[in-house]
Amino acid sequence: MIFWYLLLTLLAVPPTISQHHPGDQTVFAHFIVGNAAAMTPEQWECDIIEAQKAHIDGFAMNIGPQDDYTDRVLHMAYDVAERIGNFSMFLSFDYGSAGPWPIDRVIDLINTYKNRPAQFIYQNKPMVSTFEGADSAEDWRTIKAATGCMFIPNWTSLGPAGMSSVWDIIDGAFSWDAWPIGAQDKDTGSDEEWKRALAGKPYMMPVAPWFYTNLPQWEKNWLWRGDDLWHYRWRQVMDVQPTFIQILTWNDYGEAHYIGPIYKSGVPDGAMHYVSGHPHDAWRALLPHYIDAYRRKQPRHFPMSNPRYPMSYGDKLVYWYRLNPSSAGNTGGTTGNNPGMGQPELPPGEVSQDRVFVSAMVPEPSDVYIHIGSNPPTRLWAQFPGINHFSVPFNGHTGPVKIAIVRNQQAVKLVDGPPITDQCAAGMVDWNAFVGSSE
DSSP: OGGGGOOOOOOOOOOOOOOOOOSSSEEEEEEEGGGOTTOOHHHHHHHHHHHHHTTOOEEEEEEOTTOTTHHHHHHHHHHHHHHHOSOEEEEEEESTTTSOOOHHHHHHHHHHHTTSTTBOEETTEEEEEEESOGGGTTHHHHHHHHHOOEEOOOOGGGTGGGGGGGTTTOSOEEOOOOSOSSSSOOOSHHHHHHHHHHTTSOEEEEEOSOOEEEEGGGTEEEEOOOTTHHHHHHHHHHHHOOSEEEESOSSOGGGTOOOSOOOGGGSOTTOHHHHTTOOOGGGGTTHHHHHHHHHTTOOSSTTOSOTTSOOOOOOEEEEEEOSSOTTSSBOTTOEESOGGGTOOOBOHHHHSOSEEEEEEEESSOEEEEEEETTSOOEEEEEOSSEEEEEEEEOTTOOEEEEEEEEETTEEEEEEEEEEEOSOOGGGBOOOSOEEEEOO
């Protein structure tokens, strides 16, 4: 079709830097400090500026008790954030990676950073979180008394019902329940349970795009459904309206839900084969619209045609898909679901669908064409101004992927994605996503 070869003349308007929101409706990205030991100040500057462009307000700094470089990395990160400005951080103590933290060390770290200009303050207190550690809940009575922190832990293992047992310790809660179990889409059931259990205390809602890990040294080799999750989870944010959002994650390469740049020095041993060549940066391309819609309490579409919030962006495409059909090679031992958590084991190809996923932002109704290989393109209808989301099955097709926005028989945006192929590296199906955009 001739539209694949038309010149594109529509100019894109770059996103503005986010303005800081030092209170409700603040959006953070979970940052694995353990993957940042070799990061330079220049790389920190790049990451923070890219996060700001996406309208992310700050990083939740995941730190483990076993790392001897934690203080050095934190000082560098806070220094750069303060030099750039308009960006916050808070400490998230990881109790799941290497056991419990010593109380005195937690107190010392909180007190070291709580008065830094880049520290996130909520209700006049420095905010602090955890990754699990519910068995150490009683420690936090002492820690809170010594630091005056606002404590919003992730004790998802307790579940919403367990919040009553720690009610006088917590000031809110963060859930790690960001992915569906099995061959189904994620709903807001658990989010609503958390909000009810918290009875007005702040709820931090998790939003994630993907999950795949294959790290045998840590007995990790499973996936959960990503597929349409990135788009529809943001739509669910509109319904839930949590106090905070935490994106999972900025740089957890080993679990393939990173949305930040890939730094090879931070990729865990054994993960490079599914991280290299799989950029996820384009998942940030539409974040300004999702996040701004959340802050405006604007329902469903991103953005809707509303004279109060006029369209300031042109056409944009974001797309993602796996590069191998699920039947093209062996599974590599990967399971759908995690049997180690008591979840029923499913074939990974049943959980992660062979489909091309596309989010198209248009200023007016438009056609969207998705073309795999030499097969006829699929024509879809973006019916409203804003972000329209689609997916089409591979249907056994392989070859390069082309996607276009077409109006008045003219292609106004056109992207070329890498080929879907049944030639699997080392004979193993690639379960990570390739993510691209029209910018």
